[in-house]
Amino acid sequence: MKHPLANIILAPLIGAALLGLFGKRMSERLIAWIACSTVAISTILSFYLFLQHREALELGERFHEYLFTWINVGNFRADFSLLLDSLSAIYILFVTFVAFWIHVFATGYMRGDKGYWRFFTYLNLFMFSMLTLVLADNFLLMFVGWEGVGLCSYLLIGFWFEKNSNNDAAKKAFVVNRIGDFGFAIGLLLLFLKSGSIFYFDDGARGIHGALSWAMEQSADPLASSAIFAGGITTIAVLLFVGATGKSAQIPLFVWLPDAMAGPTPVSALIHAATMVTAGVYMVSRASSIYVKAPTAMLIMAVIGAATALFAATIGLAQWDIKKVLAYSTISQLGYMFLACGVGAFSAGIFHVFTHAFFKALLFLGSGSVIIGMHHEQDLRRMGGLKKVMPVTFATMFVGWLAISGVPMFSGFFSKDEILYRSFVAQGLPGPWPKVLWFIGAVTALLTAVYMTRLMVLTFWGKERFGGSHSDVASHGSHDEDAHHAGPPRESPPSMVIPLVVLAVGAAFAGYLGIPEGLSRGKIPNYFEHFLEPSLAHRDTKEWTAYAPLSSAQTIKASVETAETRTAGDHGAEITLTVISSIIALSGIVLGWFWFSRKPLWEPPRLLEQKYYVDELYDAAVVQPIKVGSRDGLWRVIDVHVIDGAVNGAGHLASRMGTAISHLQSGLARSYVAFVVLGALLIIGYFVMK
Numbered sequence: 001m002k003h004p005l006a007n008i009i010l011a012p013l014i015g016a017a018l019l020g021l022f023g024k025r026m027s028e029r030l031i032a033w034i035a036c037s038t039v040a041i042s043t044i045l046s047f048y049l050f051l052q053h054r055e056a057l058e059l060g061e062r063f064h065e066y067l068f069t070w071i072n073v074g075n076f077r078a079d080f081s082l083l084l085d086s087l088s089a090i091y092i093l094f095v096t097f098v099a100f101w102i103h104v105f106a107t108g109y110m111r112g113d114k115g116y117w118r119f120f121t122y123l124n125l126f127m128f129s130m131l132t133l134v135l136a137d138n139f140l141l142m143f144v145g146w147e148g149v150g151l152c153s154y155l156l157i158g159f160w161f162e163k164n165s166n167n168d169a170a171k172k173a174f175v176v177n178r179i180g181d182f183g184f185a186i187g188l189l190l191l192f193l194k195s196g197s198i199f200y201f202d203d204g205a206r207g208i209h210g211a212l213s214w215a216m217e218q219s220a221d222p223l224a225s226s227a228i229f230a231g232g233i234t235t236i237a238v239l240l241f242v243g244a245t246g247k248s249a250q251i252p253l254f255v256w257l258p259d260a261m262a263g264p265t266p267v268s269a270l271i272h273a274a275t276m277v278t279a280g281v282y283m284v285s286r287a288s289s290i291y292v293k294a295p296t297a298m299l300i301m302a303v304i305g306a307a308t309a310l311f312a313a314t315i316g317l318a319q320w321d322i323k324k325v326l327a328y329s330t331i332s333q334l335g336y337m338f339l340a341c342g343v344g345a346f347s348a349g350i351f352h353v354f355t356h357a358f359f360k361a362l363l364f365l366g367s368g369s370v371i372i373g374m375h376h377e378q379d380l381r382r383m384g385g386l387k388k389v390m391p392v393t394f395a396t397m398f399v400g401w402l403a404i405s406g407v408p409m410f411s412g413f414f415s416k417d418e419i420l421y422r423s424f425v426a427q428g429l430p431g432p433w434p435k436v437l438w439f440i441g442a443v444t445a446l447l448t449a450v451y452m453t454r455l456m457v458l459t460f461w462g463k464e465r466f467g468g469s470h471s472d473v474a475s476h477g478s479h480d481e482d483a484h485h486a487g488p489p490r491e492s493p494p495s496m497v498i499p500l501v502v503l504a505v506g507a508a509f510a511g512y513l514g515i516p517e518g519l520s521r522g523k524i525p526n527y528f529e530h531f532l533e534p535s536l537a538h539r540d541t542k543e544w545t546a547y548a549p550l551s552s553a554q555t556i557k558a559s560v561e562t563a564e565t566r567t568a569g570d571h572g573a574e575i576t577l578t579v580i581s582s583i584i585a586l587s588g589i590v591l592g593w594f595w596f597s598r599k600p601l602w603e604p605p606r607l608l609e610q611k612y613y614v615d616e617l618y619d620a621a622v623v624q625p626i627k628v629g630s631r632d633g634l635w636r637v638i639d640v641h642v643i644d645g646a647v648n649g650a651g652h653l654a655s656r657m658g659t660a661i662s663h664l665q666s667g668l669a670r671s672y673v674a675f676v677v678l679g680a681l682l683i684i685g686y687f688v689m690k
Contacts, residue, residue, distance in 0.1 A: 004049055005065040005479075007081040008092060009131040011041040016124035023117030031036060032107040036228045039103050039127055043096035050089050057086045060534030063143025064137055064203055078198060078436045082135035087535035090350065090528075091134045091282060094357045098274040098506075099127055105365050107265035107403025108495035109372060119159060121265065126152035132277040134282060135251035138199040139188050139211065142283065143519035146184070146247065147664065149176045156271075157263040158482040169262035177257040180246015182282075187239030191290075194236070200286065206403070212289040216537075223295040223430065237290050238298035240283065248280030248334045255615060257331055261323040265368030265553035267322060272330040273361035278353050281337045285346045292344065297426060302429070306440040309335025313447035315611050317454065318604035321378050322367045325455050329404065330360060332444060336419050339437060343429065345422035346536040347529040351514045352419060354528070355411035358506035359403035365500055366397035369492040370459060372630075375433050381601060385464035396500040401456050405449040406585035411511030416445060417581050418516050421574045432473045441586055449588025456598040465600075515607075 001007065015038030023031055053063065063084040071078040103123060110119050129148025136142040150173075156172025192198050202213045221227040227234035244250070249257035257277065261268055271277060284291065284301070285413065291298050309332045316328035333356050338351030371378055373390050387394045402408040406417065424438040466489065489504035514528030596602065605614070664675075 003065060004045055005063075005069065005084055005135055008042045008045045008049075008096075008309065009082075009135060010126055011038045011045075012124040012127035012131070012422065014038060016121050019117050019121040019124065023121060024305075026117060028107075028116050029110065031117050031120055032472060034646025036100065036103045036107065036122055038124060039096065039100045042092075042102050042131065045316075046089075046096045047093040049084060050093055053084065053089075057084075057089055057533055058534070060086075061658045062672070064205075066206065071145075073369050074075070075196060076192070076198075077208070078138060078140045081137045081614045082159050082337070083200065085535045086531050087285060087350070089136050090354065090532065091278075092131060094279075094354055095130060095134065095274045096127075098357050098361045098503070099130075099270060101502055102266050102274065102361060102365065103680060104263070104271050105368065105496050106270070108264055108493050109368055110264060115159065121158075122155045122159070123151055123266070126156065126270060126275060130279070133279055137203075139191065140198050142286075143188065146243075146279060146283075149279060150174065150181070150247070153260065153267075153271055156267040159263050159267065163262075164220060166262040169259035172259050174555060175257040176253050177246045180243045180253050182242075183246075184243025185242065187236050188632070189616070190231070190239065192289075194232070212287065215287075215289045215293055218293055220293045222296065223299065223428075225296065227294070227296045228440055231444075233290060234294040234296050235285070237294035240287055240290070241297060241301055244280030244284050244338070245304065246280075247283075248277045248338070249331050250280075250334065250338060251304055251486075253309065254312065254331050255618060256307060256323050258327040261321065261327055265323065265364060265371060268327070269361045269364035269368070271363060272327070272515075273357045274446065277330060277334055278357070281341065281349055281353050284338070284341050285536060288346050291341070292537040293389055297602075298342050299429060299433070301338050302342065302423075302426075302433070302437055303661045305335045305340075305342055306437050306444075307335070308344045308448070309444040310330070310440050311335075311453065313611075314608055316451040317447060318608035320380050320609075322370065322380055322383075322455065322459065323364070323378055323382075325359070326363055326367060328449065329363075329452070330422065332448065333360070333404070334422050336441065336444070339423060339441060340419040341424050343426035343434070343437065344423060344538070345419065345426075345531045348415065348418040348422050350532060350536075351528050352412075352415035355415040355507075357411075358503055358510050359400045359412055361364040362396060362400040362500060362503040362507050363404065365496070365503065366393055366400060367619065368570065369393040369496050369500065372440070372492055372496070373489045375487065375489075377466065380458040382466050383459070384462045384600065386489055387460040390460075390491045390499045392491060392502065396461075396504040397456065398499075399504040400507050401452050404512075405589055406445055406581060407589070408582050408585075411507055411509065413582070414511035414516065414574065415587070417578050419516070420445070420581050421516065421518065421577050424577055424652030425573065439523055442581060445581055445590045446584050449585050450592040453589050454596045458600050462597060462600050494593075516574060516578075518571040519578060521571045521575075529641040 016036050018034055019026075019031060026034075050057075053061070056063075065082040065084070066082045067082070095226040103120075106119070106123065110116055113119065117181055126149060129145045129152055132148065133142050133145025136145060137669045154170045154174040157173050160166050161170075187197065191211050194210040195209075197211045197214065199210045200212050202212035203207060203210070206301050214344045215233060218233055221232055221234040228238050229235065248250050257272075258273060263271075291301070312331035312335065313326045314649075316325050316332065319325045319328060333352070336351050336357075337349040340346070340352065367378075370383070370386065370390065370393060372385070373393065374383060377383070399410070403412040406413045420438055421440045423441055424434055426434040426437070429437075435581065455573070514526050517524065519524050529544070603609075
């Protein structure tokens, strides 16, 4: 196979092209077959390449696939070339696998929708954009994929465009992401200005010097606020993180993600679990060589990640829309990932991305199954008692619930506890920050278990509440022709429940690929962490230093947290913290169970239900001033009076000058002779006087 990496990204692009051009005339069966088979091809190729190069990837080898030179102007060069290393290999495995099952689920969920072909066109294009982002070997091509997933999210969030609220949600996502992308773009420009390259790594065959290789040669910036505005590596890191806060919905640019629930549920699963929101974590981890040289940027990242995790968890406690509970859960879990990256535990952050992909896709698709079974109802207040009528959906979501809550031996337990441990023992952070960050993460874990228990209790246990009237909260798109509660709740068809079963297996067992070494006292190596080490930078215990080793021996020497350097005391501390976090998770479940089983319709504080009025605050502080300034300033003053005034004034001036000059054209010959004589006399007089 000549270009295997290119084939991975081109397969869904071909599917999108076929469906976009001819899908309107195809049957639903053929559309589903094309959409799913193209993603299946990408999945099979991803696993094939991983198995073929697994040992080389573990040793830190990188595989570049050059296709063509895209831009070559002066000293600026950008190739359309792809990169396979351990980091991109992990990503393409779970992105393609999870996305394939989301596609399969969508074939049943979207059945009968008049935009069936258009939906799968966008979904395939989404996959092409995300895989381009992940496999790019330079920042500019990554940015192409980065903007591509933003475009596709806009198209899919506003898929049911007949409703204005859906269009508003799509525009909100697009605009908020453009704010973050502006920071990202400025960061890339500054990176090129400083390093002279937008490629990640050196490539002698093409005569390329990588920007990350340049970063490794720099000395670390001081941990000081002045470094943010110094125009050096810290400034670059902060600007790149601005892009990540937009794409991965962190404070202050998180407001678009809950509204993204306006799109079909498979879109929510794809955005939250396998594609768009994980792009920010990928970009930060890919640029880890930059971040370990910028301790101020890493502290900012850790603090914002922890704050977002706690903030979103409290809001998740008070939402009644089943999908919005999961949306705020995603924002919170992404906060965990950035907390890990901020304390230097990039592998732990990626591990949580990996496990989160399974249990969050499972939970979103499970909620989609509930919505279909409930005839498009999304309000938790109108559910209850569904366990007996939707047994498969219940059983699979039960696994996802335990995984996201951090119950021992499920996937979320391993990845979340690793983040909490790394936060607690983080070095290089000033003062009490490591303990503060751990405490915030622990409280967030408690709240996660509580609000997810609330979701499960209100959905599957207790009294049936779906016999009464319905509200607008659940209506969506062109499915509105199905009357709410047209019949009793029912289990979803096999095309929808089979993906739930597959993802439930992943939610239960994916964590065993990265069992923290402390839990086995170093007897079982953390395979996931060691596999990623060659692609991630590491901190020294004394100074912020980046490494990009090409052999496992160098990797182990550079890493701070390898099995060789961990002591028995470290393992003991990790076990202790694991026991504490396990107790916290179980306590959250017990607390949530006893409270919401007795008071399922408990009214939460209005402050939480209204999401701290952040949308209203942004509207008053940002949106309305821009509207007023645009209308009363830019339009009525600048446009009407200045621009139009200048253009219209020039026209009036020309008209009046023409009118004045027209009096010279009287049509009388004696007048023209008089003017000629007068002119001649003036000329003669001029020369006489001279």
